[in-house]
Amino acid sequence: MSNFSMDLNEDQLQIQKWVHDFSENVIRPAAHEWDEREETPWPIIEEAAKIGIYSAEFFSQAFFDPTGLMMPIVNEELSWGDGGIALSIVGTTLGVAGIVANGTPEQMMEWVPQCFGTPDDIKLAAFCVSEPDAGSDVSSLRTKAVYDEKSDTWTLNGTKTWITNGGIADVHVVVASVDSELGSRGQASFVVPPGTPGLSQGQKFQKMGIRASHTAEVVLDDCKVPGSCLLGGKEKLDERLAKAREGKKSSSQAAMATFEASRPIVGAQAVGITRAAYEYALQYAKERKQFGRAIIENQGIAFKLADMKTRLDASRLLVWRAAWMAQSRKKFEAGEGSMSKMYAGETAVWVTEQAIQILGGYGYVREYPVERWHRDSKIYTIFEGTSEIQRLIVARAISGMYIR
Numbered sequence: 001m002s003n004f005s006m007d008l009n010e011d012q013l014q015i016q017k018w019v020h021d022f023s024e025n026v027i028r029p030a031a032h033e034w035d036e037r038e039e040t041p042w043p044i045i046e047e048a049a050k051i052g053i054y055s056a057e058f059f060s061q062a063f064f065d066p067t068g069l070m071m072p073i074v075n076e077e078l079s080w081g082d083g084g085i086a087l088s089i090v091g092t093t094l095g096v097a098g099i100v101a102n103g104t105p106e107q108m109m110e111w112v113p114q115c116f117g118t119p120d121d122i123k124l125a126a127f128c129v130s131e132p133d134a135g136s137d138v139s140s141l142r143t144k145a146v147y148d149e150k151s152d153t154w155t156l157n158g159t160k161t162w163i164t165n166g167g168i169a170d171v172h173v174v175v176a177s178v179d180s181e182l183g184s185r186g187q188a189s190f191v192v193p194p195g196t197p198g199l200s201q202g203q204k205f206q207k208m209g210i211r212a213s214h215t216a217e218v219v220l221d222d223c224k225v226p227g228s229c230l231l232g233g234k235e236k237l238d239e240r241l242a243k244a245r246e247g248k249k250s251s252s253q254a255a256m257a258t259f260e261a262s263r264p265i266v267g268a269q270a271v272g273i274t275r276a277a278y279e280y281a282l283q284y285a286k287e288r289k290q291f292g293r294a295i296i297e298n299q300g301i302a303f304k305l306a307d308m309k310t311r312l313d314a315s316r317l318l319v320w321r322a323a324w325m326a327q328s329r330k331k332f333e334a335g336e337g338s339m340s341k342m343y344a345g346e347t348a349v350w351v352t353e354q355a356i357q358i359l360g361g362y363g364y365v366r367e368y369p370v371e372r373w374h375r376d377s378k379i380y381t382i383f384e385g386t387s388e389i390q391r392l393i394v395a396r397a398i399s400g401m402y403i404r
């Protein structure tokens with residue numbers, strides 16, 4: 001008897017429907033407004049908190065789903081409504097993933113609920129890795145963390161850039177270098193608690209897409225945090241640094257550990273945008289008449305839609321496989337996490353562009369959502385590792401060679 005099945009279970013179907021209804025009734029109608037305003041859509045996050053979507057309980061339930069599929073399902077449904085608003089709702093989970101990947105159980109209990117707050121008092125979290133001179137090359141972070149044994153405090157100095165929820169978050173998870181000679185193996189993650197002096201927001205960026213999601217610099221100027229804010233604890237860090245100095249391999253590198261788990265989830269967001277554009281274009285192609293017939297009756301349009309649907313499904317399957325592998329602790333032998341994010345991201349860009357073409361002039365103007373979906377899709381070939389970096393990871397994994 002085989003227990004293989006591609007069916008979602010009852011729980012997953014129920015949650016999928018619940019999140020979809022929220023996305024359809026609350027997120028999508030608000031998408032245009034918040035894209036134009038280029039601001040965090042607080043009222044929508046509050047709505048999501050009121051019904052329990054924006055909460056530590058819901059996301060931990062989704063995160064620990066034994067099949068691994070619940071997080072991709074939730075992310076796809078939210079992004080189907082709108083990429084920017086969805087990122088405002090799930091951006092906090094990037095910070096949470098940083099805590100879960102590197103923190104002790106006590107640190108998770110303390111900080112994860114504080115990342116979300118309560119429906120009456122919403123909080124946000126941010127995950128701060130990228131710097132002006134360290135984007136793809138995470139090993140060259142310049143932000144420094146220096147320990148003072150007497151006071152048991154760490155002092156953080158540096159500038160982080162492109163940070164989702166940066167400066168407006170209550171909990172910032174910061175990756176900093178403790179020993180720069182060790183590259184990424186000399187890095188550690190820190191929680192910077194709400195209101196800590198020395199952390200401030202720098203420039204807020206105006207973006208091409210996902211404009212309802214706040215992106216800004218985070219400046220750390222003699223920002224002091226207690227020893228307990230070092231994720232994983234000092235003993236573990238010292239052990240890891242000692243191993244690295246002896247030239248031994250260590251199992252976890254702060255930033256990388258977080259990215260591994262989150263790539264298929266980010267891929268799922270791209271799948272949501274892809275699906276939105278595909279569905280819209282399919283409907284439009286059936287209704288729009290030129291030369292006395294629906295435009296879908298031309299193979300030139302129908303084949304485009306066939307390709308869009310095929311790539312949409314292929315993206316989702318790659319995302320689900322990687323999420324399932326991550327949850328079942330299967331080793332990514334061929335960079336399957338990277339593969340899923342790369343393919344889903346590039347598919348989103350391609351499908352949304354095809355959708356514009358199918359709508360013609362109507363695809364190009366802001367009265368219709370398709371041009372927004374195209375603008376929103378592009379970030380998925382850039383953040384959480386560019387497509388080139390994902391290809392590097394896959395290429396190295398399949399060849400066993402150090403491809404540059």
Ligand SMILES: Cc1cc2nc3c(=O)[nH]c(=O)nc-3n(C[C@H](O)[C@H](O)[C@H](O)COP(=O)(O)OP(=O)(O)OC[C@H]3O[C@@H](n4cnc5c(N)ncnc54)[C@H](O)[C@@H]3O)c2cc1C
Pocket residue numbers: 094126127128129130132134135136137161162163164165207215379382383384385386387388389392404
């Ligand atoms: C809207 C937005 C939100 C973001 N949110 C966050 C966040 O919350 N937290 C966070 O830490 N970061 C965040 N980022 C940062 C994001 O992860 C980086 O922008 C990304 O990793 C790329 O780094 P970079 O922009 O410095 O580009 P670079 O690393 O300078 O890359 C430039 C180009 O060179 C290519 N390239 C670089 N190295 C190689 C190589 N070895 N081989 C082939 N090609 C290469 C890249 O693929 C890219 O095409 C966000 C970025 C944006 C735009």
